[in-house]
Amino acid sequence: MDGRVIESLARQVLALRGEYAFDTFWLGTRVKGAEDEATATALKREVNRRVGERVERLAPELLARLQSPDVRITLNYPEGTIEPRVTPLLIYGRYRKLSRQIPQSRWPCRWCGGQGCARCGGTGKRFAVTVEELLAGPILALSGATGSKFHSIGREDVDARMLGRGRPFILECRDPRRRTFDLGPVQEQVNREHAAEMGVEELRFADAALRDRLRLFAPDKTYSAVVHCLVPAARARVEALAGLRGVELTQETPRRVLHRRPNRVRRRTVRECAIEIPGDGPRVERFRITLRAESGTYIKEFISGDEGRTRPSVGGLLGAPCDCIELDVLEVHCDPLRDAPGRGAAQEVDEG
Numbered sequence: 001m002d003g004r005v006i007e008s009l010a011r012q013v014l015a016l017r018g019e020y021a022f023d024t025f026w027l028g029t030r031v032k033g034a035e036d037e038a039t040a041t042a043l044k045r046e047v048n049r050r051v052g053e054r055v056e057r058l059a060p061e062l063l064a065r066l067q068s069p070d071v072r073i074t075l076n077y078p079e080g081t082i083e084p085r086v087t088p089l090l091i092y093g094r095y096r097k098l099s100r101q102i103p104q105s106r107w108p109c110r111w112c113g114g115q116g117c118a119r120c121g122g123t124g125k126r127f128a129v130t131v132e133e134l135l136a137g138p139i140l141a142l143s144g145a146t147g148s149k150f151h152s153i154g155r156e157d158v159d160a161r162m163l164g165r166g167r168p169f170i171l172e173c174r175d176p177r178r179r180t181f182d183l184g185p186v187q188e189q190v191n192r193e194h195a196a197e198m199g200v201e202e203l204r205f206a207d208a209a210l211r212d213r214l215r216l217f218a219p220d221k222t223y224s225a226v227v228h229c230l231v232p233a234a235r236a237r238v239e240a241l242a243g244l245r246g247v248e249l250t251q252e253t254p255r256r257v258l259h260r261r262p263n264r265v266r267r268r269t270v271r272e273c274a275i276e277i278p279g280d281g282p283r284v285e286r287f288r289i290t291l292r293a294e295s296g297t298y299i300k301e302f303i304s305g306d307e308g309r310t311r312p313s314v315g316g317l318l319g320a321p322c323d324c325i326e327l328d329v330l331e332v333h334c335d336p337l338r339d340a341p342g343r344g345a346a347q348e349v350d351e352g
Ligand SMILES: [Zn+2]
Pocket: 109, 110, 111, 112, 113, 114, 115, 116, 117, 118, 119, 120, 121, 122, 124, 125
């Protein structure tokens, strides 16, 4: 074994700190020119051990770690080169979406699928701004990361607001150069600069286990919707809607998402339902319905009936065509920092 190569590899591992801040690392070795598998295995182990010891000697503050290290480094022997793979930086929080004009996360242009075309001005995006980007801006700047990915427990429609305590998410930042900074000022900055579009709270650094766990949650949501009756409905029938508590809905995939999802039938339960009717006239044209429903319930279709694809529906029960003209999510009923994932059902991405 060439001691100079070992020394050079150890020095390169240390020099990496000039580029990426890290406290924990994991080493793996790739060898060339070994006679057989057994020799290769022994050589890998030896290179790993010697470089690891040398790094420890030169920088005792660095810790070798197998489980979620900040960086995984492949040592090439005998070439004497290294290949770092930096672990993404994960940040947990809950977001509110206060605008009906922006989506939660990146939405590719429907014409070019994200490649960039004349219709999207070369951006590849259907919406100029997203919650993800408003939040990622300052975090990418502070971490020096090159890009982000958004993980969340479901998502609301673009024209729906996400209110209350907000929706749990994890922002995954690729290739971060810095891993520790204060998230408090980030939260304040986002809430101040984008107060019209969004809010964020509970920002904190997270681990891969929490990110992986997030997709196992399928929590109930509470919604509030303004319903418009195209033909004014009898007040008593509108009031009777409050009795929908515990009713099971049969929903075929909505027509508006059929272009990207297979047609199937799902059953979802409305757990609670409350009605608010403005004024006191005998006929009602507009009212508010607030309901808690199982994860994955299509609320707009529950109101309109979607041409008979959702049964029962508000329109069907009132005997008058109805539309949802405003939808808000008031609560996503889970706390991933404390709760275990609900029924373990894979979550449906869309709702609303
Ligand atoms: Zn395009």
